[in-house]
Amino acid sequence: DTGVSQDPRHKITKRGQNVTFRCDPISEHNRLYWYRQTLGQGPEFLTYFQNEAQLEKSRLLSDRFSAERPKGSFSTLEIQRTEQGDSAMYLCASSLDRLGLTDTQYFGPGTRLTVL
Amino acid sequence: AQKITQTQPGMFVQEKEAVTLDCTYDTSDQSYGLFWYKQPSSGEMIFLIYQGSYDEQNATEGRYSLNFQKARKSANLVISASQLGDSAMYFCAMREGTDTGGFKTIFGAGTRLFVKA
Numbered sequence: 001d002t003g004v005s006q007d008p009r010h011k012i013t014k015r016g017q018n019v020t021f022r023c024d025p026i027s028e029h030n031r032l033y034w035y036r037q038t039l040g041q042g043p044e045f046l047t048y049f050q051n052e053a054q055l056e057k058s059r060l061l062s063d064r065f066s067a068e069r070p071k072g073s074f075s076t077l078e079i080q081r082t083e084q085g086d087s088a089m090y091l092c093a094s095s096l097d098r099l100g101l102t103d104t105q106y107f108g109p110g111t112r113l114t115v116l
Numbered sequence: 117a118q119k120i121t122q123t124q125p126g127m128f129v130q131e132k133e134a135v136t137l138d139c140t141y142d143t144s145d146q147s148y149g150l151f152w153y154k155q156p157s158s159g160e161m162i163f164l165i166y167q168g169s170y171d172e173q174n175a176t177e178g179r180y181s182l183n184f185q186k187a188r189k190s191a192n193l194v195i196s197a198s199q200l201g202d203s204a205m206y207f208c209a210m211r212e213g214t215d216t217g218g219f220k221t222i223f224g225a226g227t228r229l230f231v232k233a
Contacts, residue, residue: 033221042120042207042223043161056218091161104151105221107161 002027004108006092012114013082020078021111025094032075033105034067035091036060043091049075050097082115089113119143120208120224128230129198136183137193137227139208145169149211150191152182155226156204164206167191195229203231 005024013019025032030051035043046065047057051072061067064082069075079086089112093105121140129135141150152164167175167182175182183192195202208224 035223040225042209042226045220045222048218048220056214056216056220058220089159093161104163104166106163107153109158109160 004092004094004106006090006108006111008111009109010112010114012116014116015082015084017082018078018080019082019113020076021090021092021113022074022076023092023094023108024074025092026096026106029094029096029106030072031095031097031103031105032069033093033095034075034077035093037089037091037110038087046077079113082113084115087113087115119222120210122208122224122227124227125225126228126230128232129195129202130232131200132197134194134196135198135229137195137206137208137229139191139193139224141189141191141208141210143189143210143212145212147213150182150184151209151211151221152180152191152193153207153209153223154202154204155207161207165193198231200231200233203229205229 007022033048034046037043047067049069052069064080067077089110091110093107095103095105119142148169150167154162165175165177165180165182167184179196181194205226205228207226211221214220
């Protein structure tokens, strides 16, 4: 059973650099989500895709953040000109859309970003 | 206003006893979903249980049950017969529609559960 995978698991970068994270969802899942989680907080929604279409994007997602899911399978999240405030765990989740609100999201292990 | 409120930052429970983790939510939607996730120290979010806003029965999954009180907008998680492995952070989450016709899931701040031997 292959769950959601994320790469890399850890990333340390210097302020101002660009970083890109990858998420591979569970193979038959058509929805993919990105969240950000800071220490002691719950995950904050960033964006989600249904197949290759990006359907919702949080206002938290500044112009420095961009996400793609070009073929409706894996997704990438890029952060340009990183800032120290971007340091967080970036979580990816996937789900199989059944009845909209009821689809259960399954999470990957996350990518921990540290911006120095 | 907080959409999901978990008022207990930390809870202790004796092994083999039951524990209730509180969650209240705020929405004006009629149709929404409520979820509980567990996050052990390893960091991975593990789905536990789901309750739909139209479900009349409280959801149960093994030792987990969700005490859904719609009028009070509460969705408390009950863990029966606590085990040492239940020590973790627990997040309540709500999924609702957005103005653009999509969906969004909002998480609470979490409750850290400590199970004592």
